[in-house]
Amino acid sequence: QKEVEQDPGPLSVPEGAIVSLNCTYSNSAFQYFMWYRQYSRKGPELLMYTYSSGNKEDGRFTAQVDKSSKYISLFIRDSQPSDSATYLCAMSVGDSSYKLIFGSGTRLLVRP
């Protein structure tokens, strides 16, 4: 079993929909949680960064961390075709926090 599990999708939604992307994890020592967006043939781009539990909002994006359930989410409001990409969750522990453990990514398609 992988440390970080993520549904590969693809997830197809109409433009304007609210998108929910999720990851579960097994290591309770994870403290830093990130969401990256990766377009085809490009490197991952950091979208959201949170430390420990709670919510964080940035524009159309909201990240949630529930450490008690070992579950993190990314919500995208008013989704756009330009949001079509693969979304990767990543996390790390405190004492080696530079080493990111990634999920396998969820492919999102937003239909015009």
Add this chain to the structure above:
Amino acid sequence: GAGVSQSPRYKVAKRGQDVALRCDPISGHVSLFWYQQALGQGPEFLTYFQNEAQLDKSGLPSDRFFAERPEGSVSTLKIQRTQQEDSAVYLCASSFKTGRGGGYTFGSGTRLTVV
């Protein structure tokens, strides 16, 4: 430059050939990382440099993999005697922070195909 630059973008190697992949991090970024991303998977950590010091190489799959950053700027990932299972995208990332997790800027990667 404005971002992390990697070269070449694509590399085809015959099995058994040695390859060298280059990473130019963002100027002034202290930390540099190499990750390996297999098709349909998330990136996996290979190694971490802080300036010229290689602080963690625990993710390198075998002793055929070697990374260096001699002057604390440009880094090279070398793979000796390439094998088919080495086929992947090799991503370089950099950060101005030392040690703290996340917030990295990734390059577009080098796609290595071993035939």
